Amino acid sequence: MPAAANVRTLRFVLLAFFSVAVLYKVFTSTGPASYASDITSGISKDKAPPTLPKTEVTEHNVPQVAAADTDLGTDPSTSTSTPNLGTITPNDKSFPPAIASGKRANATFITLARNTDTWEIAKSIRHVEDRFNRKFNYDWIFLNDQPFDDTFKQITTRLVSGKTKYGIIPKEHWSFPDWIDQDKAARVREDMRQRKIIYGDSISYRHMCRFESGFFFEHELLADYEYYWRVEPSIKLFCDIDEDPFKFMKENNKKYGFAISLYEYKETIPTLWDTTKQFMTQFPQHIVEGNNLKFVSDDGGKTYNGCHFWSNFEIGSLDFLRSPAYREYFKFLDKAGGFFYERWGDAPVHSLAAALFLKKEELHFFNNIGYWHVPFTHCPTSEEDREKYKCSCNPKDNFDWKGYSCTSRYFEVNGKDKPKGYEYQMN
Numbered sequence: 001m002p003a004a005a006n007v008r009t010l011r012f013v014l015l016a017f018f019s020v021a022v023l024y025k026v027f028t029s030t031g032p033a034s035y036a037s038d039i040t041s042g043i044s045k046d047k048a049p050p051t052l053p054k055t056e057v058t059e060h061n062v063p064q065v066a067a068a069d070t071d072l073g074t075d076p077s078t079s080t081s082t083p084n085l086g087t088i089t090p091n092d093k094s095f096p097p098a099i100a101s102g103k104r105a106n107a108t109f110i111t112l113a114r115n116t117d118t119w120e121i122a123k124s125i126r127h128v129e130d131r132f133n134r135k136f137n138y139d140w141i142f143l144n145d146q147p148f149d150d151t152f153k154q155i156t157t158r159l160v161s162g163k164t165k166y167g168i169i170p171k172e173h174w175s176f177p178d179w180i181d182q183d184k185a186a187r188v189r190e191d192m193r194q195r196k197i198i199y200g201d202s203i204s205y206r207h208m209c210r211f212e213s214g215f216f217f218e219h220e221l222l223a224d225y226e227y228y229w230r231v232e233p234s235i236k237l238f239c240d241i242d243e244d245p246f247k248f249m250k251e252n253n254k255k256y257g258f259a260i261s262l263y264e265y266k267e268t269i270p271t272l273w274d275t276t277k278q279f280m281t282q283f284p285q286h287i288v289e290g291n292n293l294k295f296v297s298d299d300g301g302k303t304y305n306g307c308h309f310w311s312n313f314e315i316g317s318l319d320f321l322r323s324p325a326y327r328e329y330f331k332f333l334d335k336a337g338g339f340f341y342e343r344w345g346d347a348p349v350h351s352l353a354a355a356l357f358l359k360k361e362e363l364h365f366f367n368n369i370g371y372w373h374v375p376f377t378h379c380p381t382s383e384e385d386r387e388k389y390k391c392s393c394n395p396k397d398n399f400d401w402k403g404y405s406c407t408s409r410y411f412e413v414n415g416k417d418k419p420k421g422y423e424y425q426m427n
């Protein structure tokens with residue numbers, strides 16, 4: 001007990017002495033600057049001294065050049081706002097210019113939608129504009145099998161920073177070709193309905209998949225462009241896109257870019273691979289050396305493993321889709337009838353073409369584009385990237401390294417090193 005009392009007394013004496021010392025310092029100091037340096041130094045380096053309220057401004061939307069100007073008057077050797085890369089403090093951010101300078105690519109956004117999609121596509125556009133296009137102002141093409149109504153056009157034009165264009169799909173691109181047996185197609189839909197295959201009983205979904213496989217790039221509005229970026233209703237972007245992905249495609253000779261890859265439901269494509277193999281036999285000239293066959297087949301081409309790029313996000317070359325190889329491939333598939341006798345999706349069709357008709361290096365995984373379409377997320381794996389691009393996604397949600405994703409395989413067959421920390425995102 002006496003020992004504890006002594007400690008208490010000592011503590012009181014020290015506290016009293018310290019308080020008197022502080023009060024003395026405050027009352028005898030000559031100005032706010034010395035107040036700041038004496039009292040705050042060593043306590044909290046993060047709190048801005050009261051004399052420097054201007055540093056608040058650089059935290060927000062002042063471009064880099066202007067931010068440098070606000071440093072005038074401070075000694076660079078002691079300034080607390082000296083960039084300190086690698087640590088996460090409020091004042092070491094630099095900002096890209098508000099408007100991108102330099103030449104743009106010959107490119108457009110492309111959306112297939114119904115009038116009932118107005119408010120869901122509005123959300124998607126907002127994401128794309130906020131994270132990317134407000135600085136680049138690329139055009140946006142909307143296609144529909146029905147005429148767009150005034151509300152759709154008004155809302156989308158309001159939100160897109162580039163030009164908007166609205167097109168109607170020609171009848172022959174959204175209907176049963178004459179070689180399709182309608183009764184057989186109806187029996188397939190009924191069978192798939194009973195087996196509860198998703199969209200298995202839908203006619204419009206099949207027209208959609210066939211259109212996205214073989215016709216969107218044939219629309220006259222697309223003729224003016226070289227690259228496209230497909231955007232669906234209700235998607236989200238999680239990271240800033242400061243570098244132009246279209247320009248990246250052009251400058252690096254990329255033809256097809258993706259964010260998410262996964263396995264297809266085998267029930268929807270029972271004969272897609274056999275049909276593709278027939279095509280390869282008949283048109284061997286289209287199969288490119290150094291292709292990505294290993295991404296789609298585990299046994300040298302005997303069977304399809306189901307791996308495909310998720311086509312609700314795509315940044316691609318229209319010239320690739322308009323090439324003889326791709327056009328012949330689609331024609332061959334269309335004649336075989338699998339869009340109606342099965343339920344072939346445009347994602348495996350695009351992916352098989354990209355894997356067989358393009359060189360490995362012409363494909364690109366857009367790791368820095370954080371993306372969501374129900375129910376999967378692509379979130380950049382490494383902390384460095386998520387900090388650099390100001391991503392808002394939870395890394396735990398990243399689908400890349402989970403069992404149902406094919407992105408791991410994509411890295412392996414391309415001899416790419418997986419990003420730091422991927423092991424922690426596998427489950």
Ligand SMILES: Nc1nc2c(ncn2[C@@H]2O[C@H](COP(=O)(O)OP(=O)(O)OP(=O)(O)O)[C@@H](O)[C@H]2O)c(=O)[nH]1
Pocket residue numbers: 111112113114117143144145146204205208231232233312374
């Ligand atoms: N004009 C038009 N567009 C359609 C039709 N069906 C689908 N789409 C569009 O085609 C794209 C793909 O359709 P979704 O219904 O999103 O298909 P999905 O992505 O496989 O499935 P979800 O999980 O429902 O998103 C979207 O951009 C739709 O807006 C249709 O009948 N008419």
Ligand SMILES: *[C@@H]1O[C@H](CO)[C@@H](O)[C@H](O)[C@H]1NC(C)=O
Pocket residue numbers: 106223224225226
């Ligand atoms: C863009 O590409 C299309 C298709 O290749 C071409 O017809 C058009 O002239 C190009 N436009 C510009 C401005 O280069």
Ligand SMILES: [Mg+2]
Pocket residue numbers: 232233312373
């Ligand atoms: Mg969708």
